[in-house]
Amino acid sequence: MSLREETIQIQELLGEYCRTGEEQELPGVTPGRIQHYRRLVWNVVSDTLATAFPITVAALGEDSWELLVDDFFAAGLPQTPQVWKLPFEFYRFHADRETGKRIRKRFLDDLLLFEWMEIEVHTMTDRPYPEFVAEGDLLHDRLAFNPEHEIVQLEYPVHTHPVSQATEMKGEYYALLYRLPGSGNVQFLALSVLNTYIFTRLQEADVPLNEIKGEFARVAGIESGRYLDDALKKFFGDLLDRKLILGFKRE
C-alpha cells in the first residue's frame, strides 16, 4: 500500500468522527466545516433506517429510536456497500446485543425482523416459478406454490396486534410474507403452528395433500376424516385465492 501511516490515521479519524460525532484532531481543516460531514452521513443512515422501520419508530418514540440509531452507527460497523440493505444489519446488531431486553421493549427484535422481512420479500431476487395449470383438485393434485415467500417465527404477535398488546402475549407465532405475482406487492398472513407445519411439509414433500394428511392428523392429534378434509381444503383454498398457491402441477 502506498499510503503513509499518518494519512491513514487522518482518514480514519474523519471516518470515526462521522460515525460517532466525537470531535477529532484533524489537521488542515477549515474551521466550522467538518461537522457538515457528520450531519450528511448521519442523515443518510438515519433516513434509511427510519424509512425501513416506521412502526418501530412510532412504537419507541423519536428519542429512544435515535439512541438505537446512534448506538448502531457508532459501534455497528456497517458492512454492506448497498445502503438499502443497511436495515438488516441494524436488526442483527440490536438482536445480537439484546437491546430489546436492555431497554425493556421485548417486542423490539420481532418488530424489526418483521419490518425488515417486508423489505426483504419485496426486493429479494426473483425465484423461478413452477409450471402449473389453473384448474385442479386441492386434495388430489400436487400444488404449485408461489416460491416468493418467507416464514418468520416471532415471540410476540407484532404482525397482528399493536405492540402494547403484543408485549403481553409471548408465545409462538408465525407470519408468512409473500410477493404477489404481477404487482410484486408484499402481503402477509398469520399462520398457526399447525398450518405452518402443513404448509412447509407439503412443499418439502411435493406430493398431493391427500398423501400426507394422515401424517398431519397424527402430528395434530386429530382424526383424519371429512372434517379434516374440509379444514385443509378451506386453508389451501384460501392460499389459492391469495396467490400463495399459483395452481396445480400436472405430470
Added chain:
Amino acid sequence: MVGLGLRRDIAEEILESRTLTPDFLEFAPENWMGMGGAWKRVMEQAVEKYPITCHGLSLSLGSPEELDWEFIRELKDFLDENQVKIFSEHLSYTKSRNAHLYDLLPIPFRSDAADHVVERIRKVQDYLERPLAIENVSYYTPVAAEMSEIEFVNQIVERADCRMLLDVNNVYVNAFNHQYDAKEFISQLPLHRVEYIHMAGHEQVEPDLIIDTHGQPIIDPVYELFDWTIGQMDPVPVLLERDYNFEDTDQIQSELVQIKGIMKKHWKVEHESA
C-alpha cells in the same frame, strides 16, 4: 444527449414518458444490484427503453481499506448485464475502519494518497475491463492537504490513465467554498479525458458555504459555467442529477431542455456516445 438519474420516485413518470423525456438514464448500481420483484422489472424496462450509464457510490477508491472484490465482481456482472455504456465513480472515500459511511468523504490532497488511488483505479479498470470515469467531488473542507485540488485531480487522472466525469456544479461549489476561480480550475483539467458531464442544483447554507444537495434547480451561474466549459470540449453526454424534490416534474424537464439548448449551441451534431 441529456440524461437523468433513475430514481424510484420518478421511475414510473420516466418510463411512461409523461413529462420527463431524457435521452438516457443513469443508475447508481448499488441501489439496484441484486434486486428482484417490481424494482427489477422497472430496471428491465428502463434498460429496454433507454441507453444506460452507471454512477457508483461505494467503490471507495480513496479508502485505506482493501478493495471489496466481492462487491466489484457483482458490479461487473451488473454492468455487463445491463449493457452499461459509461461507468463512473467518485474521487473520494466512503469506507473507513471497516465501516461504510454512505457519503463522500474528502481524500487528503497528498502524493501518497494520489499514488494509492491511482493504483486502485488501475486495478478496478483492469478487473471491470472497462475504463472508469472519475468524478471531481464537492468538498467542504480540505483535510491535511499538501497540494492543491487541481494538482491532486490531474495527477490521478493522468497517471491512472482513466477518464473523467466533470461535475460542473461541483467545480462551482468548490470554487465558491474555497474561493478560487472556477474557469481557471476547469481550464487546467485534462478536458480531452472528460467523457461525461454532471449538472446539478445545490443549496447555500451559510454566507460562505454551499452544500451539493442535488435537490434544487440549477442556478444561472452554473449554467453559465457549463456553457463556457463545453465551448472548450468535444461533445459528451450530460446528466442532470436530481436526488429528491421531484414534485415539479415540469421544472425538471425544463432543466433538461435548457441543458440541451446550451449543448446544441456548441455541439451542432447530436453525438451517440451514451
